[in-house]
Amino acid sequence: MPSAKYEQIYKKIREDILAGVYAFGDFLPSENELTVLCGCTRNTVRRAIGILTAEGFLLPQHGRGVQVIYSPETGKSLFTVGGIESFSEAAQRNSLRVTTRVVGFEELRADETLSRRTGFDPDSELFHVQRIRSFSGEPIIYDENYFLKSEMPGLTRKIAGRSIYDYLEKELGMTITTSKRRVTAEPAIPEDIRYLALHGLDFVLIVTGQVFNSRGVMFEYTQSRHVPDRVCFIESAVRQKII
């Protein structure tokens, strides 16, 4: 499947950075040079550079060039999630075996409280799924999801044990676009202590998120409770001139 040109260029430069072709502190070839190398216009090159900048790989400097500010060493903690690296990439990089255990699966209707907490309309029919994610046999994530039933009527406990996103994308042809995540830390609840390898810690790192599909329908509310010393989140912020 031939993707857009700017995606190919993005991918190429990103791989080169990760492989060390361009090291921390190096300057990329100038935009005009990349234009020739990539066989496209400056606009297209700039688009790829823009994405990599937003992700914290590059720092363009007016009049000087585009500098690489990603160093593989700094970025290598056991497990990082966020702008710079996706969940599955991180698992793969650390060659971790990922297993999923479904510990809860039910259908329910959103009441007032749940509606306020999740953002679903009251009376929405939902699936409520609770899962434990283990990496190399060690349970480090307790996932609690609510899915909008109308968007995925055929969801079963079995599918939840594999990958729900595979089911959505490959079976239903749904494409997932945007998700908003919120990171907090809270005291551990009994489920955390029961399910997770907390090693005596009494708190968890929580990521809650709302996920939208390409039709603008919020179809998932997630709460992921992480063992804090095994996970960290990386974010890159580009400071706007706007106050």
Place this chain on the structure above:
Amino acid sequence: MPSAKYEQIYKKIREDILAGVYAFGDFLPSENELTVLCGCTRNTVRRAIGILTAEGFLLPQHGRGVQVIYSPETGKSLFTVGGIESFSEAAQRNSLRVTTRVVGFEELRADETLSRRTGFDPDSELFHVQRIRSFSGEPIIYDENYFLKSEMPGLTRKIAGRSIYDYLEKELGMTITTSKRRVTAEPAIPEDIRYLALHGLDFVLIVTGQVFNSRGVMFEYTQSRHVPDRVCFIESAVRQKII
């Protein structure tokens, strides 16, 4: 100071969303209509839309239009930092009095250990600053910063008590561009317990970051230790088609 057109458009649409002119679920005027309204080309409009999309405000839908997926209610926790809202904006929105107390100020030279932890070159001359940030009189952030002395030779304890960034930008004319942040949770250390209003909690939410100036020099390493129940971080992730 007249900023770029795309920034003005970005600002305008953002304000309209926050003010409720465009509500959650609404579609924006089409790009062609905005082109007329803003008196510019489609490219410029699309640029503003692109930023707001990356920040989690908008969801463009191919062939349908651009939908607003930000709702003021959902976004309103006491204090949020991240893509969608800046630190000072959040403080202002909640009309909180911000005060800073300097509890440590020293000069030192980076040894091997500190170098590996912070990313500064070994033997770099650094300022080490420790500060408590209070909001409405309540101490909720313990900030530990290392600054590269060569980039800001005149830093004093007094300046640290006001705003170091004001000093850098207004006095030295430095512009800050990019920062990489890393979010974790860890058990509280004695300093946390001594300085912060933890209300019995025994863990903190930690944000570590490296800040680059416009010359690509990493001049700051920060570790902010937050009272976990008063802070949360919001991030927006746009899922690329790229695996």
Place this chain on the structure above:
DNA sequence: ATAGCCAACTTGTTTATACAAGTCAATAGA
């Protein structure tokens, strides 16, 4: 009535071009 098609929208990608503005080194002039 309905199935299918089509026209008029929408956003997505790419090219081409022009000028503005910051950087840097070489050069010319004092």
Place this chain on the structure above:
DNA sequence: TCTATTGACTTGTATAAACAAGTTGGCTAT
């Protein structure tokens, strides 16, 4: 030797135009 300027780079902003591709609603022919 030092300073100022110039010119050749760099990235930043904006315009204009064309075509691709997804969506929607109405119209037509069955």
